[in-house]
Amino acid sequence: MVFFRQGFFYIHSEDRISQRCTDDFIAQILNILLQEDAYVSCGLSQCHLTLEEFRISLQESLYAASAEKDAGAAFTRYNQLGTYQLLFPFAASREMQLYARNILEPIKDYDIENNARLLPTLQQFIQTGCLLEETARRLSQHKNTVRYRLDKIHELTGLDYKIFAHLEQLSMAVKIDQCGGQTY
Numbered sequence: 001m002v003f004f005r006q007g008f009f010y011i012h013s014e015d016r017i018s019q020r021c022t023d024d025f026i027a028q029i030l031n032i033l034l035q036e037d038a039y040v041s042c043g044l045s046q047c048h049l050t051l052e053e054f055r056i057s058l059q060e061s062l063y064a065a066s067a068e069k070d071a072g073a074a075f076t077r078y079n080q081l082g083t084y085q086l087l088f089p090f091a092a093s094r095e096m097q098l099y100a101r102n103i104l105e106p107i108k109d110y111d112i113e114n115n116a117r118l119l120p121t122l123q124q125f126i127q128t129g130c131l132l133e134e135t136a137r138r139l140s141q142h143k144n145t146v147r148y149r150l151d152k153i154h155e156l157t158g159l160d161y162k163i164f165a166h167l168e169q170l171s172m173a174v175k176i177d178q179c180g181g182q183t184y
Helices: 023-033 051-066 092-113 118-127 132-139 142-158 164-179
Strands: 003-006 007-011
Touching: 003 092, 092 118, 092 164, 118 132, 118 142, 118 164, 132 142, 142 164
Parallel strands: none
Antiparallel strands: 003 007
16 A cells, blocks of 8 residues: 555455456455545556556556545556546646636536536536436436536537537546546
8 A cells, every 4th residue: 555645545465367357356445454435535446467557556546545436446457548548648638628618618617607507517518428408407406407408508618419420529528527626
């Protein structure tokens, strides 16, 4: 165990490659090391076999711990991050930040000026896999309110959540924004 900033790394090593890295095994380790839900986030790297990959495993763990945790999940696996795997290492770059800023700034400005909640709605919409009803449930809003907010985002950015290519741009901007502040 190695302490790092406000948390720690737990490093598990074995002579044999095995399937010991099951969800139940990890949950048991967390319960032994920590008191129930005493941790905010836990990230699990992929299995790395050489000492040269040690730094990579630590970075993957940090990225996974920084990602949005699924409801009810005790930890997040790096190999389940999807596009975040690609974005985390580069999200803080000037180009990525400029891309996200160009799309999200009008939304953020509108939220500030009108005490609105457009950006949190868009973030939740992306996080739920673009499911309108699930987004409404998580935000405790009516689905028409969510739809209205997404239509307002279309007005502000010119990007329509109902058009896949536009939704993809909105999603990338949100994900870059979420990953961009995660520097280690």
